[in-house]
Amino acid sequence: MACPRPGMRRPITLVTRTLHCRIDDLVTLHFIMSETITAPGLFEKTFSTNETLHGLYLDVPGRVIVRANDGGNATDVTIASNSAALLNLVLADVTYRYYKGTNNSYLNLTHAYPDATTAGALVVTVRANAPVSYISSQAQTVVHDGALASSAQANVTLRAYDAGSIHYASNASLAAYNLKLDAADASTVQVSSSSLNVTYKLSLTAEDRGVVALAADVAVVPSAKAVAQDAGAVYLQAVDHVEVGKLVVDAEDLGRVNVYPHGTCVTGKITAEDAGVANVGSVVCQDVYASASDGGAVTVQVTGVLSASTQGYSVVQYFNATPLELPKTRRPSKKHSVRGPNVLATPNNTFDSFVFTQSPLETPIAVKLFPRLTKSYWGGSWTTLSAVSSPAEAGSLFAVVAVCVLALVLVVVKRSGRGVRYHRIQ
Known part of the structure; x- marks a missing residue:
């Protein structure tokens, strides 16, 4: 050849x-x-x-x-x-x-x-x-x-999907301008180093039972965002401490985010929805806005202003010390069991820890x-x-769907003449 x-x-x-x-x-x-x-x-x-x-x-x-x-x-x-x-x-x-x-x-x-x-x-x-x-x-x-x-100018991305996994372990420092770890579809991204230095932004995302775990003795990050959705889980472990300027956490649909065991942040925006859990009580933040809804739970540690919003059976908990300023609440009434956000003090700093393999x-x-x-x-x-499906089966399925849609349209048209609640289809 x-x-x-x-x-x-x-x-x-x-x-x-x-x-x-x-x-x-x-x-x-x-x-x-x-x-x-x-x-x-x-x-x-x-x-x-x-x-x-x-x-x-x-x-x-x-x-x-x-x-x-x-x-x-x-x-x-x-x-x-x-x-x-x-x-x-x-x-x-x-x-x-x-x-x-x-x-x-x-x-x-x-x-x-x-x-x-x-x-x-x-x-x-x-x-x-x-x-x-x-x-x-x-x-x-x-x-x-x-x-x-690994450098202050590097844009580093590790992404695992379809039950795959990425393992990275180093005794040296890991540096990046942007560091993005992403796990989806029951996959795992596991990263550990002696220290972590991110010049601009750290992004951790776990979706669909995916797991992202990042560990370092010391982590210094100007901006960090952790997202866990659809039973995904994010773990940010700083053995000594993690320093974050702006911390954004979003736990949704049974997702869980854990930042532990020691850390500090300047500002935080923490959200938990649909039975999501955000455990950031290990991080001492100056000011935090926390939002929980539809069974979501948030645990924070705040020294300055804590702003909060809750809906349904959701809760925002503050650990260790009472923030300088808490959200305003009123006494429960006969009509409303809770007036204002459901914000409570807790003596326990609860979080999930990840076992690195x-x-x-x-x-x-x-x-x-x-x-x-x-x-x-x-x-x-x-x-x-x-x-x-065979052409005959596909045709039958289409016919059934068409009949259902037509019936629904006729019901809506019929009801439109019963009062102002319905509008006639033009």
């Missing part, structure tokens, strides 16, 4: 032998590829690129290990499996995306859909030639020290891929979808 000439398009195709090109030709390739078999019965496929990658899109199941390629000028990717059929389904290329006016390059790791169910064990190792700033993964991902960007082993993990039209990957496991 001939090497591509400079200026040609560079499609990524799987080959079963190594491309032998001159050294000066390699700079024109995004990837060079090879496939080998290693004992005992483990198949390997390798990719290499000399691009300096901004980030990684890891849209594959299995386990992915990300480490620095010490002394190497290229980013090397090794995919290993005990199934040659599974190995052939894993695809890789370099893609480009614009971010704030800059065209950045990303490793795009994906998989094709098999014609029949394909199972095996899979592990991918990425040796990056430079620290990356962005990782999005549905795999069980381990990020080693030195592989993640060790990084997964760097060995293959069992996965299974299914044909496109018979299975769907959702919520961390492959689930069977209902068969596609």
Whole structure:
């Protein structure tokens, strides 16, 4: 196979032998590829690129290990499996995306859909030639020290989805201009370092039973926002203390946010809705606005002004000391059990703590891929979808829906003549 000439398009195709090109030709390739078999019965496929990658899109199941390629000028990717059929389904290329006016390059790791169910064990190792700033993964991902960007100018994002996970642990300080950790669909993002320094903003988001956990001995953040929705959970743990200028917390739909065990903030805006829980009583804030509704619960610690709003069976609790200024309330009456916001003192600083786990082993993990039209990957496991409706079934369903809609319209038109409560349809 001939090497591509400079200026040609560079499609990524799987080959079963190594491309032998001159050294000066390699700079024109995004990837060079090879496939080998290693004992005992483990198949390997390798990719290499000399691009300096901004980030990684890891849209594959299995386990992915990300480490620095010490002394190497290229980013090397090794995919290993005990199934040659599974190995052939894993695809890789370099893609480009614009971010704030800059065209950045990303490793795009994906998989094709098999014609029949394909199972095996899979592990991918990425040796990056430079620290990356962005990782999005549905795999069980381990990020080693030195592989993640850390500087006062870096915009760092770690995102896990579809029951994936990202583990990053470092004994060194982690620095960023913006640091964003995002977990959705029962996934987990777990980050720990000796200290955390964020120049501008820290953003922690957990949705749909996702978990985001960030731990540091000392954390200094001008602005921090923690959001937990749909049974998601956020944990910000500062062993010594966390210093936040502006703290925004939003816990909704059984979401839980915990900031502990020590910290300070200048201003805080804390919200809990629909049985959400915001536990920030460990953080001593000067001024706080707290809002709780539909069974939400907020715990704060305020030295200055506490403003609050509550609805339904919701509560705002203040811990340790009485704020300098509390919301105004009136005595309950016969008509109203509570007049004004439901704000109470509490002797207990309640919060949930997260147990940080060790990084997964760097060995293959069992996965299974299914044909496109018979299975769907959702919520961390492959689930069977209902068969596609036949044209006759689809037509029947449409007819039923149409009849229901027509009946509803007739009811509304009929009622419109009974009084001014209804308006006639024009």
